[in-house]
Amino acid sequence: xxxxxxxxxxxxxxxxxxxxxxxxxxxxxxxxxxxxxxxxxxxxxxxxxxxxxxxxxxxxxxxxxxxxxxxxxxxxxxxxxxxxxxxxxxxxxxxxxxxxxxxxxxxxxxxxxxxxxxxxxxxxxxxxxxxxxxxxxxxxxxxxxxxxxxxxxxxxxxxxxxxxxxxxxxxxxxxxxxxxxxxxxxxxxxxxxxxxxxxxxxxxxxxxxxxxxxxxxxxxxxxxxxxxxxxxxxxxxxxxxxxxxxxxxxxxxxxxxxxxxxxxxxxxxxxxxxxxxxxxxxxxxxxxxxxxxxxxxxxxxxxxxxxxxxx
Ligand code: GLN
Numbered sequence: 669x670x671x672x673x674x675x676x677x678x679x680x681x682x683x684x685x686x687x688x689x690x691x692x693x694x695x696x697x698x699x700x701x702x703x704x705x706x707x708x709x710x711x712x713x714x715x716x717x718x719x720x721x722x723x724x725x726x727x728x729x730x731x732x733x734x735x736x737x738x739x740x741x742x743x744x745x746x747x748x749x750x751x752x753x754x755x756x757x758x759x760x761x762x763x764x765x766x767x768x769x770x771x772x773x774x775x776x777x778x779x780x781x782x783x784x785x786x787x788x789x790x791x792x793x794x795x796x797x798x799x800x801x802x803x804x805x806x807x808x809x810x811x812x813x814x815x816x817x818x819x820x821x822x823x824x825x826x827x828x829x830x831x832x833x834x835x836x837x838x839x840x841x842x843x844x845x846x847x848x849x850x851x852x853x854x855x856x857x858x859x860x861x862x863x864x865x866x867x868x869x870x871x872x873x874x875x876x877x878x879x880x881x882x883x884x885x886x887x888x889x890x891x892x893x894x895x896x897x898x899x900x901x902x903x904x905x906x907x908x909x910x911x912x913x914x915x916x917x918x919x920x921x922x923x924x925x926x927x928x929x930x931x932x933x934x935x936x937x938x939x940x941x942x943x944x945x946x947x948x949x950x951x952x953x954x955x956x957x958x959x960x961x962x963x964x965x966x967x968x969x970x971x972x973x974x975x976x977x978x979x
Pocket of ligand 1: 733734735736767787832839867932933934958
């Protein structure tokens with residue numbers, strides 16, 4: 669009990685310390701649903717594989733998953749279509765460019781996105797989820813995420829979805845380019861609908877931490893003890909989280925924090941201490957690379973203090 673109190677105190681201290689860094693960042697403003705987020709919010713939840721639970725800060729704040737959803741669309745596409753089909757269409761390498769960059773699409777295999785976490789790759793992945801049309805594909809992904817979060821109430825933020833769709837000129841141009849090259853076989857607008865839907869799924873960091881817990885447990889749901897995701901696919905997802913999960917700051921993050929993680933433009937971060945912890949964080953102010961300023965700072969403190977780096 670004493671130890672639990674000690675960890676809680678440290679966690680609270682690091683949250684308050686890291687929260688101070690939020691002024692250095694900016695909340696994403698490209699759609700109104702994101703611009704309204706509180707700049708100085710910071711919350712973290714941790715689920716242990718042994719059943720322990722910690723939380724601190726603004727853990728009830730709701731936010732949209734945005735790019736964090738790319739981890740789960742990748743997992744579902746792998747489960748639906750298999751490793752071979754997925755990697756015929758999407759590569760395995762980091763780009764070093766912004767997440768929505770179109771720069772490298774014309775390089776190597778024309779049109780084949782470098783990895784599943786840049787927007788181009790995630791759009792192709794959305795098309796590899798099985799289902800009769802965008803509604804069924806989106807529904808299957810939502811159910812998958814609900815299952816991992818252990819919460820059937822998870823749903824979309826319709827306003828974020830709508831404005832995402834209206835302002836998606838760049839994502840639309842990426843998708844049409846992919847279609848032109850034959851990498852995207854499905855209808856462009858239908859595929860984008862699945863992508864915008866997944867970005868607009870609303871969570872809090874406790875739910876995020878529970879999803880991360882399944883990854884920390886190699887795909888086993890720690891409550892039901894069922895293998896809900898094949899271990900190999902979790903291994904693939906975690907590898908991408910290390911190499912591309914924090915966009916083009918993934919190298920620095922590996923050195924500073926050393927954990928598989930995926931961030932989103934709403935300021936969320938999902939991270940995994942393999943075999944030990946599933947972590948969910950929200951801190952809406954972003955640095956120039958699009959990662960939560962306070963969230964990264966918090967993970968840096970915790971990882972260094974509690975010796976979490978996998979390297
Ligand atoms: N919806 C966002 C987009 O496609 C997601 C990007 C992100 O979180 N980095 O632009």
